[in-house]
Amino acid sequence: MAAEMRIVLRNADQINPDKIEDYVQAGGYKALEKARSMARTDLIAEVKKSNLRGRGGAGFNAGMKWSFVPEAPVKYVVCNLDEGEPGTYKDRTIVEKDPQRLLEGMAICGHAINSNQGYIYCRGEYPYVVDLLRRAIDQARSSGVLGDFNIEVRMGGGAYVCGEETALIESIEGHRGEPRFKPPFPGVSGLWDKPTVVNNVETFANLPDIVMRGGAWFASIGTPSYPGTKVLTLTGDVVNRIPIEVPTNTTIREVIFDFGGGIRGGKKFKAVQIGGTSGGFIPESLLDTPIDADSMRNIGATLGTGAVLVMDETRDIIDIVTRISKFFEHESCGKCNPCREGTFRAYEIMKKINKGQAAPADLDKLALLSRVMTKACLCGLGQAAPGPILTTMEHFKAEYQARLQI
């Protein structure tokens, strides 16, 4: 049986998250000390060499992102703890178990890009995490470990789109959270138009180990093109609904049947949606795929946030996709037409199919609309929204056909 490998959750349940002494005792803040003894370019080179790719969904090489940041008097490090993707609870788990690790990771990034101000954007639905983080920051500040690096926590307001990095920046600035046009990318012009690195919680949380043990060590774990571990959060009809941290060459089948303990109530597997609510639906025949981002993309799915929603044989795919369409209709920020109108129409057609009132022509329209949205929407929300529709049309076509009015 495949085994867990813990990097970001190494200290989970081993230390008291509310005591910085415990974290230091476990070796915490040694990496920051080491990073600060390194030249900034060497530190960035080491992170690049680790091939650590962003854990927030897009999977961009973290060291590469940092290397694009130009010289400027003021720069920012922003941590994305918006975690709005349904089925995902990994960032909350990481922070609740070991908040100092995140602070250390952010300070390492601060040294790399020469910034002394960090922000953590935490979703409003996690007020108890905000409190924990503020206590952790106070402790870190009074014990002096962060040096001149400051960290402030800001709360989100229940808008999924604010997880998108430029919408998040707008929100920290006190505006409506509508995505900006890119370029310029935040690395060049972000928060208050200053160079800004935005990374996910899990990305930052990997940094202390990469600094201590070296980029080559990290690069050798899991799948070479997307190395390291990934925290996955299991939910739905699986026996163990738990967070796990596994090397990225672990297969979906191992995740569900070894770690997840299989399907609840002795039922059969029907589908799994990975990566959150915008992720693709995956049928039984593709379960031997490794979870790394590239392998997932090759089967038309995503790794995304690492949410794993398991559905048993009794589940109604059409009803679930209809519910997901409502999510996107509700969360579209309305800035661009293909998404504002497209999510509305997609939900309208899905409702019609779900009620058994759709004709074959409706399916064609839905497929066309979906393809247009993936190309024409301004941000990732609208581009990814049709994913569940397109992948279920492909893998569960019979369920759509059975619902049509003839």
Place this chain on the structure above:
Amino acid sequence: MATIQDIINSYKDKPGGIIEAYHAVQREYNYLPEEAVEYAARVFGISAAQAFGVATFYSYLSVAKRGQYIIRMCESAPCHIAGADILIKTFEDELGIKVGETTADGKFTLELTECVGQCQGTPVITINSMPYVDMNPEQVPAVLALCK
């Protein structure tokens, strides 16, 4: 209870602090009274229309008056398949109100929400932001009784 003005003033010097100020007001008052939004507009130097635009963009903030206990039912896909619909119906029946409404005594408001990040224990509700996981309809009366 701190006045709305005092709360908002304390965020005055924080760049982009209007959303933090809104959260602070809502923590005390459970919603954003109209005068809070208008006052925030003045303090942060934007128009009232812009201040309302910010307040209404965020579903976690409410410009409508709400009850003492805000019950939010998650209806995202994982909670949906775990029976969110039946749970919502049970709350509606027990409280005698529909989603989006507040009981006549001003005690309970019932709302829908998307995922609150507790999907290890679907279906999930929150009461004044604290999560209650693995809910089933039989537990609804007991959970309501906790709200004194």
